[in-house]
Amino acid sequence: MGIFSRLRTVVAANINALINKAEKPEKMLNQLLTDMNEQLIESKKAVAIAIADEKKLERETNSQKTQSDEWQRKAMLAVQAGEDDLAKEALLRKQEYDNYYADYSKQLDAQKASVERLKSSLRELQGKIEDAQRKKNLLIARAKRAEAEQRIQDTMSGMDGGKDTFDTFNRMSQKVDELEARAEASKELSNLTADSGLEKKFAELEKTDASADKLLADLKASMNALPDKSKD
Numbered sequence: 479m480g481i482f483s484r485l486r487t488v489v490a491a492n493i494n495a496l497i498n499k500a501e502k503p504e505k506m507l508n509q510l511l512t513d514m515n516e517q518l519i520e521s522k523k524a525v526a527i528a529i530a531d532e533k534k535l536e537r538e539t540n541s542q543k544t545q546s547d548e549w550q551r552k553a554m555l556a557v558q559a560g561e562d563d564l565a566k567e568a569l570l571r572k573q574e575y576d577n578y579y580a581d582y583s584k585q586l587d588a589q590k591a592s593v594e595r596l597k598s599s600l601r602e603l604q605g606k607i608e609d610a611q612r613k614k615n616l617l618i619a620r621a622k623r624a625e626a627e628q629r630i631q632d633t634m635s636g637m638d639g640g641k642d643t644f645d646t647f648n649r650m651s652q653k654v655d656e657l658e659a660r661a662e663a664s665k666e667l668s669n670l671t672a673d674s675g676l677e678k679k680f681a682e683l684e685k686t687d688a689s690a691d692k693l694l695a696d697l698k699a700s701m702n703a704l705p706d707k708s709k710d
Contacts, residue, residue, distance in 0.1 A: 502621075503617065503618060503621035504618045504621065504622075507614045507617060507618060508614075510610075511607070511610060511611060511614060514607045514610065515607065518603060518604060518607055521600055521603065522600065524596075525593070525596045525597060525600050528589070528592060528593050528596055529593055531589060532586070532589045532590055532593050535582060535585055535586045535589050536586055538582050539579060539582035539583055539585075539586050542575050542576075542578040542579035542582055543575075543579050545575040545578075546572050546575035546576050546579055549568050549569070549571045549572035549575060550568075550569075550572050552568040553565045553566075553568035553569045553572060556568055
């Protein structure tokens with residue numbers, strides 16, 4: 479279990495170092511996850527070594543059992559041959575391997591239990607890192623939103639108190655509205671003046687046409703009043 483204690487120590491140290499440097503949250507989180515994954519790789523290697531040790535102990539345990547069974551077979555063979563002294567030697571060797579087998583079996587059981595704990599801890603660690611990876615994007619989004627809000631507040635605070643600047647802007651906007659209104663009024667007045675002059679021209683033209691008609695009518699009347707010389 480020592481490897482996971484070292485992992486926690488390394489990760490905690492990296493977190494404190496990054497926080498003390500006041501780095502950007504996105505950079506901090508990416509670096510932290512990089513460190514976690516590197517330590518996870520090292521932890522997997524350590525668990526793999528523990529599993530390899532278990533397999534080695536299992537082979538040794540089986541070897542001791544095989545040797546014990548072999549000396550048991552030899553002892554029986556010696557008895558069948560009437561070689562009791564030889565059978566005793568074989569049984570003593572069998573007992574020796576039985577003792578080794580018992581010791582290896584205990585070590586094997588302990589190693590198996592340790593490997594299972596290591597596997598469980600490794601799965602838990604990997605799950606936490608995967609969860610941290612999923613949460614990283616949410617944390618980065620929250621950090622960026624907070625930074626944007628802070629920039630807006632800093633910008634407004636830097637505008638001579640903020641309120642005076644926007645009041646000045648509003649007054650300029652009202653001034654522009656007033657200038658536009660004056661321009662529209664001048665244009666409307668100009669159009670009215672133009673329309674009045676045009677109507678006057680048409681009135682004079684109509685007056686001129688009316689006088690000409692009267693003069694023509696008077697001429698015709700006077701001509702009709704004269705004697706018709708063609709009859710003479």
